[in-house]
Amino acid sequence: MHRTKVKVAADALDANATIANANRDDFDRAGVAVVNLMSAPGAGKTTLLERALEDLDGVRAGVLEGDVQGSMDADRIAALHVPVVQLNTESGFGGECHLDANMVRSAIGDLPLAELDLLVIENVGNLVCPAEFRVGEDARIMVCSVTEGEDKPLKYPLMFRACELVVVNKIDLLPHLDFDLERLLANVDAVNPGTRVMLTSARTGEGVGEWREWLAAVPGRVAAAV
Amino acid sequence: MHRTKVKVAADALDANATIANANRDDFDRAGVAVVNLMSAPGAGKTTLLERALEDLDGVRAGVLEGDVQGSMDADRIAALHVPVVQLNTESGFGGECHLDANMVRSAIGDLPLAELDLLVIENVGNLVCPAEFRVGEDARIMVCSVTEGEDKPLKYPLMFRACELVVVNKIDLLPHLDFDLERLLANVDAVNPGTRVMLTSARTGEGVGEWREWLAAVPGRVAAAV
Numbered sequence: 001m002h003r004t005k006v007k008v009a010a011d012a013l014d015a016n017a018t019i020a021n022a023n024r025d026d027f028d029r030a031g032v033a034v035v036n037l038m039s040a041p042g043a044g045k046t047t048l049l050e051r052a053l054e055d056l057d058g059v060r061a062g063v064l065e066g067d068v069q070g071s072m073d074a075d076r077i078a079a080l081h082v083p084v085v086q087l088n089t090e091s092g093f094g095g096e097c098h099l100d101a102n103m104v105r106s107a108i109g110d111l112p113l114a115e116l117d118l119l120v121i122e123n124v125g126n127l128v129c130p131a132e133f134r135v136g137e138d139a140r141i142m143v144c145s146v147t148e149g150e151d152k153p154l155k156y157p158l159m160f161r162a163c164e165l166v167v168v169n170k171i172d173l174l175p176h177l178d179f180d181l182e183r184l185l186a187n188v189d190a191v192n193p194g195t196r197v198m199l200t201s202a203r204t205g206e207g208v209g210e211w212r213e214w215l216a217a218v219p220g221r222v223a224a225a226v
Numbered sequence: 227m228h229r230t231k232v233k234v235a236a237d238a239l240d241a242n243a244t245i246a247n248a249n250r251d252d253f254d255r256a257g258v259a260v261v262n263l264m265s266a267p268g269a270g271k272t273t274l275l276e277r278a279l280e281d282l283d284g285v286r287a288g289v290l291e292g293d294v295q296g297s298m299d300a301d302r303i304a305a306l307h308v309p310v311v312q313l314n315t316e317s318g319f320g321g322e323c324h325l326d327a328n329m330v331r332s333a334i335g336d337l338p339l340a341e342l343d344l345l346v347i348e349n350v351g352n353l354v355c356p357a358e359f360r361v362g363e364d365a366r367i368m369v370c371s372v373t374e375g376e377d378k379p380l381k382y383p384l385m386f387r388a389c390e391l392v393v394v395n396k397i398d399l400l401p402h403l404d405f406d407l408e409r410l411l412a413n414v415d416a417v418n419p420g421t422r423v424m425l426t427s428a429r430t431g432e433g434v435g436e437w438r439e440w441l442a443a444v445p446g447r448v449a450a451a452v
Contacts, residue, residue, distance in 0.1 A: 040267040041353050041382065042374025068354060070380050095384065097323055097354035125381075126352055127267050128294060128323035147373040147396065148268025154296050155351075156267065158321065170373065176402050178429065203404065 016133050019101035023108065023136025030113035032062075033222040034121065035215070036137035038159065040152075041125030043145040044169040046073045047202040048211060049120060053080050057216040062116045064107055066099040066124050073122065085110045089124060098129035101136060117219040127156040138222045145170045146179050153187040161192045167211060172201040242359050245327035249334065249362025256339035258288075259448035260347065261441070262361055264385065265369035266378075267351030270395040272299045273428040274369060274437060275346060279306050283442040288342045290333055292325040292350045299348065311336045315350060324355035327362055343445040353382040364448045371396045372405050379413040387418045393437060398427040 027034050039045050053061055062083040065074040074086035087107045089096040096103070104121060111119065121137065123130040131140075142163040144152055147170055153160040160166060166188055174181065181199075188197055198214065200207035253260050265271050279287055288309040291300040300312035313333045315322040322329070330347060337345065347363060349356040357366075368389040370378055373396055379386040386392060392414055400407065407425075414423055424440065426433035 040351070041378055042266060042371070067381055069383060070377075072377050072380065095354065095358070097352060124354065125266070126323060126354060128321065128350065128352060132321070145268070145373060147371065147399070151296075151298050152267055154298065155293055157295060173373070173399065173402055176399055 016101045019105055020134040020136045023101055023105055026108060027113070027119065027136055027138075028226070030116070031223075032113050032116045032119050033139075033219040034119045034135075034137045035218055036121050036123060036130075036135055036140045037143070038123045038127075038130045038140065038163070039125060039143035040127050040145070040148060043125070043143045043148070044202050045122050045125070045143050046076055048143060048167065048169060048200065048208070049122065050076060050080060051202050051205070051208045052212045052215050053077070053082050056118070056212065059117045059216045059219060060115060061118045061120060062111055062113075064104065064111065064119060064121045066103070066122055068095055068097070068124060083112050083116070096129075097124055097126045098133055099123050099135055100133040104135040118215070120215075127152065127159045131156075131159040131162040139164050139218055141165045141167060143167045143169050144184075146174055146177060146181070146184070150180055150184040150187060153184070153191045157191040160188055160195075163192070164196065165214060166192075166195055166197045168197060168199050169202060171199050171206060172204045242327045245331055246360040246362045249327055249331055252334060253339070253345065253362055253364075254452070256342070257449075258339050258342045258345050259365075259445040260345045260361075260363040261444055262347050262349060262356075262363035262366045263369070264349045264353075264356045264366065264389070265351060266353050266371070266374060269351070269369045269371040269374070270428050271348050271351070271369050272302055274393065274395060274426065274434070275348065276302060276306060277428050277431070277434045278438045278441050279303070279308050281438065282344070283439070285343045285442045285445060286341060287344045287346060288337055288339075290330065290337065290345060290347045292329070292348055294321055294323070294350060309338050309342070322355075323350055323352045324359055325349050325361055326359040330361040344441070346441075353378065353385045357382075357385040357388040365390045365444055367391045367393060369393045369395050370410075372400055372403060372407070372410070376406055376409040376413060379410070379417045383417040386414055386421075389418070390422065391440060392418075392421055392423045394423060394425050395428060397425050397432060398430045 069090045071086040077084040295316045297312040303310040
């Protein structure tokens with residue numbers, strides 16, 4: 001029984017890689033750089049994204065919002081007049097706890113790729129499975145909130161290892177927490193040595209300029225790498 | 227392809243129900259009441275559990291700690307001289323984002339059931355899949371932190387619907403957040419009308435007495451229901 005289960009999982013991952021590559025080809029042909037944005041529920045992905053989209057240095061961005069249910073985040077992004085597509089894993093995808101390449105593929109046709117330089121895919125809030133499924137992205141970012149504790153990199157190492165950038169958010173709350181920032185940073189470095197880490201507060205705006213610049217520079221970095 | 231996937235998922239859920247019932251029979255025979263404790267990563271499950279275990283009104287408790295990797299939480303519980311077993315989903319279970327009945331079954335033999343009145347199963351931090359897998363428990367509790375935002379019941383309704391008790395934790399941070407507690411409570415009530423909600427701060431101790439009493443009363447409630 002257990003063997004069978006592992007076999008099915010391996011097949012699913014291979015199919016995912018095939019479809020992720022097809023997505024990547026479509027994005028490349030359209031000249032769109034793609035970022036996969038991940039975090040635990042409530043770490044502040046959408047708010048950070050709102051802050052960045054307010055002024056992205058002329059970069060034309062679109063957003064794909066992944067949620068189990070609802071369109072609250074998509075509504076927030078649409079209010080900024082940014083092209084956005086909501087992808088619910090509930091309807092037709094069995095309430096999955098992550099986006100996979102096939103789900104993203106099903107939404108590509110609804111995105112105005114020709115008019116975009118950058119597509120941000122906001123994944124379902126979860127620190128486990130989203131890290132296991134490539135969706136055709138060029139870069140992966142994770143947001144972790146200081147309210148989640150210093151131990152998360154050691155408990156969810158694959159997620160921290162999968163990302164080019166770790167954004168440590170809600171730093172305005174540091175004075176009110178028993179939280180050792182140095183220990184978090186040491187734990188991030190232990191599982192993903194040398195990875196870029198950024199400190200932000202989407203609420204006060206601290207660090208948001210650096211975050212915005214990093215995101216705005218993604219299309220240029222991708223073009224230079226091709 | 228999609229049909230096949232759905233079929234496999236349905237089979238897996240049925241197998242889970244069968245094994246969950248077997249677990250439940252074992253727990254009942256041993257006279258152990260079982261609680262499944264769930265939340266997003268970093269909502270404060272372990273700290274709340276530590277606070278409760280310090281003085282559980284004579285109730286003999288044991289803990290099963292579910293994590294993808296590591297034994298940090300189990301070490302914290304063991305320091306309180308409470309029987310604890312660490313269950314890692316990484317080794318042998320493919321890094322699953324939740325506990326299932328079979329994983330719990332694999333750990334039952336390591337628990338001193340005859341010496342316990344209450345077993346708390348601390349699930350993997352995740353608001354999606356843990357709600358889909360019964361493990362043989364009598365009651366389900368979810369912890370949500372006020373730092374996660376008011377929208378979580380609408381985004382993850384199955385989790386909020388699955389629980390007898392919703393513990394709203396970290397309320398000491400309310401003065402430092404743009405957070406509307408009334409809106410969260412209305413959202414909880416919208417997806418799970420009439421469910422019991424408790425406000426706590428594991429850090430300051432506010433509400434912890436009520437939480438401790440609720441947990442200590444579980445074995446009596448389960449015995450009365452049989």
